[in-house]
Amino acid sequence: MAGPTRHHFTEALAQLEQRALGGLDLVCDSLTRTLEALEHQDVELAGLVIVDDDRLDGRYLEVHQGILSLLATQAPVATDLRTVAALLHVIKHVERMGDQCVNIAKLIPLSGHEPPVSAEILTVIERMGALARSQVIQSKRAFESRDVALAEDLVRQDEEINRLNRECFRLALDIGDDIDKREWAMHMILVARALERIGDNAVDVGEQVAFVVTGLFREFSDASHVPPG
């Protein structure tokens, strides 16, 4: 049997994976800024999150073009093909997670300078933000190491983030009759929803890990049969 071949292709695929997974690092940076801006009502920082989303969009285009080039010129098959197909999904999720950060950042100016906050709701949001960030980091580690168990563990964290999302909704319903407070609480429902979606996207990245390793695509959890809570 001859030695390894296709060095150029192997390097190009590895580089493409690095750029796509590097997009998850950009999401982490954006999410950290978003949560900080939310905590301190920092409108300037929120503006930076919105502007910097161009970097994530650019990364999406770069990886997408790289994938097209690789498919057209190298005709990858088997594990290589699955990796390329998975990266196409991963970079889409990266772009969507960036958009969720933008969605949150756009809500920050709407809450006013000193909104009538609920400490209870803020604690829930803070916890959700930490969990979402952890999920993004873990999804990247799982993909890099092709660790299906680590990818499947994302579901455990996602269940917690889903529970907190429902908790936030319940707290918002009970916030009282003050119209400013109710408006703020509704914004927080939208923030919680965006964080919950980031968690879902991280799980989706995990599902791609399982696809690359096993060749079979399966949803880790069936979103259409989530128990009411």
Add this chain to the structure above:
Amino acid sequence: MIDPAPPAPAKSSMPTPRPSLPQTRNAEAASGSPRVASAAGHTVSLRGLDAFYSDHHVVRGVTLDFVANEVTAIIGPSGCGKTTMVRCINRMHEEVPGARAEGEVQLDELDIYGADVDVVAVRRAIGMVFQKPNPFPTMSISGNVAAGLRLSGTRGIDLEQRVEQALRAAGLWDEVSDRLDEPGAGLSGGQQQRLCIARTIAVEPEVILMDEPCSALDPIATLRIEELIDELKRRYTIVIVTHNMQQAARVADSTAFMLNGELIEHAPTQKIFTTPSDPRTEQYVTGKFG
């Protein structure tokens, strides 16, 4: 690149008594009636096939079924035994000095290495298209197509009609119908290969073996042959040896991967190129060696 094969064919090391194939097969071939498209194709089965060049063991215990009316691609690195294996299917292998084959090759229920089987009839029933187009240089286009028929007897056969049918089936009729008497060697490479396919079809085989039929052709001619293969599988069982992985992916229903004379994996083509079971198949199709 093709698998190494010793040079000029000479005598066989296999016994070659030459009675006819069973009457049911010959009756159809001799009838002269045009063969109509039929899903009732013929299956080729290899059971523990071993092939040797003197002491060199080049095909090792291959057991493989070629399903009727399907295209099966054989892939593998140079020298892995794929061409030798295919040549065992129509008893071409034994024409090489010192070459021999062991095991079973069955065409439906017929053991083609059986003592009472006519080798010529086997090769008529299992036609072969080679890597390099090989029209008979001194013959006209129609003469080339009719060559096989003339050798096997033309009584009761309308030669002109059979030539036209074969050329139409090979997708060449519209390009040559007004110059059937011109030399076959005057055609382009792609046309010559389709002419050779027409020559193979003309004798109405049951199985067509193709040994890298497009390796000497340009991309357009290659695509035409691939479209033709897709048409032909409605009537014939087709086995194609190819080094072009994308070609295997495009034309084959199933793909077999060979390495060092052994059959490593045989599965639906889609599976071989997305989720192969054996790591050696994975390494080969992804170009990690070969």
